[in-house]
Amino acid sequence: MIQLNLGWLFLLNADSRPMFGLELQTFIDMIPLLVNFTIFALVMSWLLYKPVKKILQERANRVEGDLNDAALSKASASELKAMYEQKVRDIEVERDSILSEARKQAGERRTQILEDAKQEAQGVKEKAAKDIASEREQIKSAVVEAIVDISADMAERLISTSLDKNAHEKLFAEAMAELEATTAFKTEAIA
Numbered sequence: 001m002i003q004l005n006l007g008w009l010f011l012l013n014a015d016s017r018p019m020f021g022l023e024l025q026t027f028i029d030m031i032p033l034l035v036n037f038t039i040f041a042l043v044m045s046w047l048l049y050k051p052v053k054k055i056l057q058e059r060a061n062r063v064e065g066d067l068n069d070a071a072l073s074k075a076s077a078s079e080l081k082a083m084y085e086q087k088v089r090d091i092e093v094e095r096d097s098i099l100s101e102a103r104k105q106a107g108e109r110r111t112q113i114l115e116d117a118k119q120e121a122q123g124v125k126e127k128a129a130k131d132i133a134s135e136r137e138q139i140k141s142a143v144v145e146a147i148v149d150i151s152a153d154m155a156e157r158l159i160s161t162s163l164d165k166n167a168h169e170k171l172f173a174e175a176m177a178e179l180e181a182t183t184a185f186k187t188e189a190i191a
Contacts, residue, residue, distance in 0.1 A: 143182070146182050147179060147182075150175060150178060150179050150182065153175070154171070154172070154175040
């Protein structure tokens with residue numbers, strides 16, 4: 001017959017004394033405790049497993065929902081960022097078009113102002129030329145009147161006195177000198 005050597009189970013040493021104080025009776029006394037613990041563990045797992053599993057599943061769902069919300073928020077933020085960047089580009093394009101339009105209008109306004117100034121200057125120049133021409137005509141008519149007056153004076157002097165040829169030439173020379181002085185004065189005034 002085969003004899004079972006259970007000595008190794010109880011941790012017997014070579015002297016057949018149990019190690020750690022585990023004797024066969026202690027092992028037998030532990031069997032109901034192990035059975036009770038196993039039954040208790042099974043009942044507790046049966047009672048608590050579903051609620052704990054439900055709590056853990058709810059937590060996992062909540063974490064997954066939070067992750068999904070975070071992903072949606074990130075996508076929304078990316079869309080908003082892209083929209084913002086597009087608006088910034090649109091604003092820059094609009095700014096550039098406004099600036100170019102303002103430059104164009106300023107150039108047109110400058111050209112218009114210069115044209116108006118040229119026309120005004122031309123008008124002033126024409127008026128000055130007319131005034132100068134009028135002054136020349138007045139001076140010419142004054143010179144002619146002076147010449148006529150001097151000639152009349154000379155004629156009157158010649159007629160009023162009967163003169164000899166020497167006196168006549170002397171009087172004529174004086175009149176011509178006076179006429180030249182008057183003409184030179186008027187010519188300087190015209191220039």
